[in-house]
Amino acid sequence: MMSMKDYEVNTAVLFHTGFADGECNRLMFEGMKEKIVNDIRSAFEKDSTLSQNITSNLDFTFSGYKVKVEYTFSCHDENEAEAESFSNYCLQNIREGLQEKGYTMEKVTCEAGEMDMAWLDRLETMWFG
Known part of the structure; x- marks a missing residue:
């Protein structure tokens, strides 16, 4: 039985907004x-x-007719790959609904790291010595 750990997955999703280049489109x-x-x-x-x-x-960043959405996805998983995969999987649930509104998911990046639980250790030391 593997132990589960807490992960923070820095996730970025690049959407194309469905706009085509053109003078009136830009405005x-x-x-x-x-x-x-x-x-x-x-x-x-x-x-x-x-x-x-x-x-x-x-966090939204616009570049041309694309928008990048960045956020931290936190989960309890077996390893970094599983945590990244879960973050990506959850995004797929909203892909279709956004596609219907004209937003195409072009790229998803997920980078997991172990959550820093040192603050918890310090707190326990303070409380329980």
């Missing part, structure tokens, strides 16, 4: 950024597995 796109952020954020929030495991803010 329109500026005005659409808030809607894009809200659409994507609400998809994350509606999915209970995602929303329960995300332990940071969703």
Whole structure:
């Protein structure tokens, strides 16, 4: 039986927003950024597995007609690969709904690291000596 550990998976998702290059699109796109952020954020929030495991803010960065969403996904798993795989799997649950709204997931990167539990050890030492 393997022991389970707590992992923090730094996850980044690159979405294409469905806009094509063009003069009027560029102006329109500026005005659409808030809607894009809200659409994507609400998809994350509606999915209970995602929303329960995300332990940071969703950070949005626009580049051209693409938007990168970065966040920390925390989970309890056997190893880093499993934790990364779980973070990616949870994203697949919202892929289709966002695709229907015109947002295409182009790239997902997940980098897991063991959660730093040193603060807990220090706390236990303070309380229990």
